[in-house]
Amino acid sequence: MESLGHPRRSPPTDDDEAIARSLAGDLDAYEVLVARYSVLAHRTAAMLGAADEAEDVVQEAFVKAYRNLTSFRRDAPFRPWLLRIVANETHNLTRSRGRRDRLAARLTEAVPPLGEDPEEAAVSTDRRARLLDAVRTLPERERETVVCRYLLQLSEAETAQVLDLPVGTVKSRTSRGLARLREEVARDLI
Amino acid sequence: MTSSDDLEARLLDLGEFLDVPSPPPDEVARAVRARLEVPAPEAPAVTGGRGVLRRGWGTLRAGGRARRRAVVAAVAILVALFLGATPAGRAAVVEILRFAGVELRIGDPGPLPSWAPQPLPGERRVTLEQAGGQVAFPIAVPTALGEPDEVRVSDSGRVVSLLWPGLRLDEYDGGLLPVYRKELGPPWPMETRVGDAEAQWIPAHHGLTYLPRGGGETEARPRAAGPTLIWRRGQVGLRLEGPGDIGRALEIARSVR
Numbered sequence: 358m359e360s361l362g363h364p365r366r367s368p369p370t371d372d373d374e375a376i377a378r379s380l381a382g383d384l385d386a387y388e389v390l391v392a393r394y395s396v397l398a399h400r401t402a403a404m405l406g407a408a409d410e411a412e413d414v415v416q417e418a419f420v421k422a423y424r425n426l427t428s429f430r431r432d433a434p435f436r437p438w439l440l441r442i443v444a445n446e447t448h449n450l451t452r453s454r455g456r457r458d459r460l461a462a463r464l465t466e467a468v469p470p471l472g473e474d475p476e477e478a479a480v481s482t483d484r485r486a487r488l489l490d491a492v493r494t495l496p497e498r499e500r501e502t503v504v505c506r507y508l509l510q511l512s513e514a515e516t517a518q519v520l521d522l523p524v525g526t527v528k529s530r531t532s533r534g535l536a537r538l539r540e541e542v543a544r545d546l547i
Numbered sequence: 548m549t550s551s552d553d554l555e556a557r558l559l560d561l562g563e564f565l566d567v568p569s570p571p572p573d574e575v576a577r578a579v580r581a582r583l584e585v586p587a588p589e590a591p592a593v594t595g596g597r598g599v600l601r602r603g604w605g606t607l608r609a610g611g612r613a614r615r616r617a618v619v620a621a622v623a624i625l626v627a628l629f630l631g632a633t634p635a636g637r638a639a640v641v642e643i644l645r646f647a648g649v650e651l652r653i654g655d656p657g658p659l660p661s662w663a664p665q666p667l668p669g670e671r672r673v674t675l676e677q678a679g680g681q682v683a684f685p686i687a688v689p690t691a692l693g694e695p696d697e698v699r700v701s702d703s704g705r706v707v708s709l710l711w712p713g714l715r716l717d718e719y720d721g722g723l724l725p726v727y728r729k730e731l732g733p734p735w736p737m738e739t740r741v742g743d744a745e746a747q748w749i750p751a752h753h754g755l756t757y758l759p760r761g762g763g764e765t766e767a768r769p770r771a772a773g774p775t776l777i778w779r780r781g782q783v784g785l786r787l788e789g790p791g792d793i794g795r796a797l798e799i800a801r802s803v804r
Binding site: 384387388389391392393395396399400403404411412415416419420423461482484485488489492503507508509510535538539542 | 554555557558559560561562564565567568569570572573575576577578579580582583584
């Protein structure tokens with residue numbers, strides 16, 4: 358279906374073009390942007406505590422992002438700007454229901470790489486499961502930074518933007534979280 | 548003792564093995580688009596100089612998240628129907644609201660439709676007893692009006708219509724998919740109640756289109772409808788067309804047994 362005033366064009370190839378066209382009201386272009394970041398947005402919402410309401414959170418975040426696109430600085434990266442909206446929506450949700458589901462994610466069964474002993478693969482899976490449990494027991498502030506930095510693989514600067522914290526705070530919370538995990542690891546011999 | 552680098556590597560590895568279920572990205576994109584195509588209530592995309600509509604009833608954005616999810620799905624369907632079926636620029640729709648199986652398009656609908664009323668799909672006359680065996684919900688009869696002069700069942704039992712002189716009560720499965728579409732301008736609908744149930748009184752004459760089960764909407768022609776009360780009784784949607792004022796409409800609606 359054609360959007361009025363926008364004859365169908367080829368899909369935007371990068372974020373900048375997609376954003377420029379979305380700002381001009383081209384919803385085809387915005388669909389491309391949503392599809393591109395959908396999986397990451399769901400991961401972020403679920404791992405920050407939205408659990409089974411991640412889908413609602415993500416939709417709401419994309420709608421808000423579109424309506425606030427004019428406030429996006431074009432020379433800045435889109436990813437942390439979007440994920441901050443996702444994190445905010447997740448916080449709104451968890452505040453409103455008075456609880457936060459910790460890090461909703463499933464550990465996938467690892468398919469043992471060729472040549473790896475299935476028994477060893479089972480041991481690796483078990484170690485991952487126990488590490489995940491340890492992350493889940495971290496205090497919320499430390500858990501959030503550890504989730505962003507490692508499980509979502511965001512940089513310190515991105516984590517700071519997404520969680521709306523100074524970079525120094527991200528550094529200190531991350532290192533406190535790692536120290537606590539290290540204790541757990543040592544105690545549990547995981 | 549695990550070194551810091553080792554722990555960091557293990558956390559990164561853990562992230563690779565974590566699975567978060569999420570719907571297919573193109574479905575998410577379509578759902579978001581559908582929501583963006585419906586004007587936000589606080590800032591309608593089409594105002595036509597009339598200003599922002601303010602009425603005391605819920606809009607598509609109201610309600611809980613679960614309800615919103617259902618509404619979003621419905622809106623996606625409505626938007627698809629709307630864009631597929633309405634010639635561009637024909638009518639300025641300021642808001643689309645759904646209530647009790649009726650889609651209300653509120654804005655500037657232009658002149659009332661002049662098509663002669665057509666029967667609903669498969670419409671046929673039956674007795675009240677026969678109707679009871681042909682529809683999947685209990686048929687409500689308003690005691691204020693007594694036995695209907697005529698009873699009709701349409702669209703394979705989806706709708707039952709009770710008729711009295713000048714009055715028509717349609718009862719239908721008021722689920723997620725809209726059964727009727729009303730296109731209306733001012734005076735705006737009023738929120739009221741029938742017992743515990745929310746109701747809407749539509750005082751204006753308006754265009755009414757029946758949306759057949761399983762689509763086929765393009766063949767349905769709108770007809771002009773008079774003032775109408777719509778409300779819900781359990782899962783059943785009801786529309787009472789023809790009472791001259793809200794007082795009479797509510798009197799009839801409240802007598803439904």
